[in-house]
Amino acid sequence: MSKIGCTCGETIRDTAEGLPYNGYLNPDTTYFNRIDQATADVVAFLSARENGSERQWLSECFTADYSKLQLPLGDIIHDILTNHLFRGQMDVLQCPACHRLLIRRSDEPSRFHGFTPEGALQPDIFAPPMQSEFNAWLDALLNEPIPPEIIGFCFSLTKSAFGPWRIELGSSDTYSATDPDWARRKTFRSASGSPLLSKSTKDETVNDALEYVTRLLRAYLQRKSTGSDILLRARGVAIGLAAGRLQTIISK
Numbered sequence: 001m002s003k004i005g006c007t008c009g010e011t012i013r014d015t016a017e018g019l020p021y022n023g024y025l026n027p028d029t030t031y032f033n034r035i036d037q038a039t040a041d042v043v044a045f046l047s048a049r050e051n052g053s054e055r056q057w058l059s060e061c062f063t064a065d066y067s068k069l070q071l072p073l074g075d076i077i078h079d080i081l082t083n084h085l086f087r088g089q090m091d092v093l094q095c096p097a098c099h100r101l102l103i104r105r106s107d108e109p110s111r112f113h114g115f116t117p118e119g120a121l122q123p124d125i126f127a128p129p130m131q132s133e134f135n136a137w138l139d140a141l142l143n144e145p146i147p148p149e150i151i152g153f154c155f156s157l158t159k160s161a162f163g164p165w166r167i168e169l170g171s172s173d174t175y176s177a178t179d180p181d182w183a184r185r186k187t188f189r190s191a192s193g194s195p196l197l198s199k200s201t202k203d204e205t206v207n208d209a210l211e212y213v214t215r216l217l218r219a220y221l222q223r224k225s226t227g228s229d230i231l232l233r234a235r236g237v238a239i240g241l242a243a244g245r246l247q248t249i250i251s252k
């Protein structure tokens with residue numbers, strides 16, 4: 001499925017993972033049963049692995065060809081889990097224009113059921129908290145003139161001893177996929193820290209804060225805007241602690 005037409009006339013893209021307007025719905029009648037089945041299969045697979053019948057077990061659970069792939073343990077457990085957890089799950093898309101929820105049952109893959117909201121209070125039901133504040137902050141920064149030599153952007157997280165996490169955006173005329181110091185070598189502009197993470201990440205760990213900002217940024221990149229175009233055209237975009245390892249978001 002690539003494009004879905006909403007009743008209001010809007011066309012919604014469904015072409016990538018991690019879409020900020022896409023979610024999943026599970027019936028209570030089957031959800032916990034599926035988790036139980038997935039758990040039982042993982043246990044059975046690990047037992048088969050111990051007693052030397054791994055190949056036969058994989059052949060029966062998947063296919064003979066699958067059993068010959070000799071995939072890493074993590075990949076196999078992933079496949080066992082998704083085999084059960086995705087079964088019976090419904091896709092939900094929220095139309096960005098009318099905010100209607102469009103639900104697709106797994107047994108009716110070509111049909112969407114539309115549900116209209118009571119009001120416009122929650123236009124982005126699947127977006128992380130603070131997404132609209134993050135979008136507005138980044139839109140304002142990236143709408144400022146940017147020197148043509150800028151090819152890399154780095155989001156840096158900082159935290160005072162008792163204060164909230166803050167984020168800054170730096171831009172650089174250098175980028176290297178292999179040298180993580182590119183982001184600190186020559187920064188033309190470093191926007192002042194935004195208070196936008198103060199509400200939700202005050203008590204969270206470094207990893208929580210990094211994961212949260214990554215989620216906000218990925219959702220920002222999915223939304224068409226001048227700012228997202230600039231970031232998507234850059235050679236490199238990364239997120240990290242002001243004095244720590246960087247996580248690459250875009251690398252060309």
Ligand SMILES: [Zn+2]
Pocket residue numbers: 006007008009010095096097098099100
């Ligand atoms: Zn619509």
